[in-house]
Amino acid sequence: MIRISNLTLARGNKRLLEATNLTVHVGHKVGIVGANGCGKSSLFAAIRGELLPDAGSIEVPPRWTLAHVAQETPAAAAPAIDYVQDGDRELRDIERALAAAGATHAHTEGDGTRLAELHHRFEAIGGYGARARAATLLAGLGFDEAAQARPVDSFSGGWRMRLNLAQALMCRSDLLLLDEPTNHLDLDAVLWLEDWLRRYPGTLLLITHDRDFLDAVADTIVHVDAGKLTAYTGNYAQFERERAQQLSLQQAAYAKQQRQVAHLKAYIDRFRAKATKARQAQSRMKALERMELIAAAHVDSPFTFSFPPVDATARQLVRLEHASLGYPGRAPVLRGVEWALLAGARIGLLGANGAGKSTLLKSLAGTLPLLSGERFAAQGLRLGYFAQHQVEQLRSGESPLWHLRRLEPDTREQELRDYLGGFDFRGDMASASVGRFSGGEKARLALALIVRQRPNLLLLDEPTNHLDIEMREALTEALQDYGGALIVVAHDRHLLRATADELWLVADGTLAPFDGDLDDYKAWVLGRERRHARTEEDAAEAPATPADRRAQKREKAQARQKRSDQRKPLVARQAVLEREMQTLGEEKRTLDAWLASPDAYAEATKPQLVAALARQGEVTWTLARLESEWLEIAEALETIA
16 A cells, blocks of 8 residues: 655645645555645655655555656657557566577576576566557557557657557556646547546556546545645545535534634623633633634635626528538548537537547638638627647737737726636736746636637637646636537536537548437447447458358347346346435435535534434445446446447
């Protein structure tokens, strides 16, 4: 296990962690959450030994192999698939030893024994299948067969980060540290990585602002707050509920204590000047000094912004007719696009990386001319377009205030500062150079400039990259109230679920509505490789005779019956679990509602409060156990299908 004892960490003069403790058990998958700058990445650096604690200790089993994603990628001429295999260091060591032994023509008896041991170990660690394992990792992260053979130095920065991620996953590690692994991934790759991590057998520490990703992968959440590491059992959704309950209890205790403090102070102020009451007043003053003051609960977001009302405009905002989309001198990415975007439409775009989602948004925005066909835009169209590389258009030597004043030179500076404050650019930060900002701060500024322009059509291409959970939630809430038309490409499923009314799929050079929700899309993505494998298998079969076809039909019928027999008890058990979860879910909602009410914390209802909290914990634990069993059955059913 990992044991953190009385750990104090600092960066410069800033104390990040202060005398905090944490234990992570073997095989646990831990999500690390907290505000930007609270010390999450510094904790990872300390675990890797790159940052020395100011006090305390971090104990990691010495025999463990640790893997993490490198931040730099060498400009190597080696093929991508070879670079990924370098992540398995023992594999490469054995390969070098075998090559050295093979170069020697004469072997002593001892050399022969050593060679046999090397071959045995090579087979034991899966050396003969290592290249196939690397190819699977690369395919899951969006590299096709041609890209896997390309040299590393031919890829852009985002794709190199994917290579580093694949290299970390290639390592047969006991401990895997992942710091924002989804930032450079599209939704398809996120879904694949999520599925891979759920099956990862080692211990996982994960920093991410993707709440759906945490819900699917993590079984423990560690909250970094006020210099402490606090562990919560369950995924992110369970952490949010438990944290809210704790804050509610803390606020109730704070209010009660404030009443006691006020009463003591009133007595002291009234009687300490009277000789007959001075002793009692002194006693109450000492009681007040000994009292450990409870802090008021605080969960306010630093972000407060909204989209201004959208003026009425044409019913049809943008229309593409007989359009072929792509780049000059290359084959079209999308062909025959017929699409009319209506006012008020709220669309989420799905599709693999490279399918044409960004190309479609650029064409709709008019920044990429059509290869053929027509684009029609409504009169009065005000378009807000957030591209993946939007932050590169900011002037690094200028401030947020300068960027905003360039849009509105006649607006009072205080009004501009108030607006920037809603995006957490306050005080000196509003006039600081953008070049000093983090990726998340630059993304926030780019969004602030778009919102200020009062668009009636928003095109958002991965707007949540580098944004923390608080900012993502603020953006989601603002988009829910936005009155204009919206098209969003995002790997953040929480944002997609909350803001998109319909889903469209970009695949195989076409654009079409997607018949299903995001859970259906996940099943489609994860089942795609299996479908392709079955198609290739069927195509390889030789033409069958009538007798063979009858035999094949019988075999298929028998196989279907066998699958049906295997599925029946699982489906029946799943139905029972669903009924139990529905009953417990209703009970939990009732308990949550009562516990959230002021009546629950009255003195008269104290016994009822204790019983309700105990029952709530029991129901939460039972629900988690039932959900885990339901998921196991769902996986088994998917295997049988």
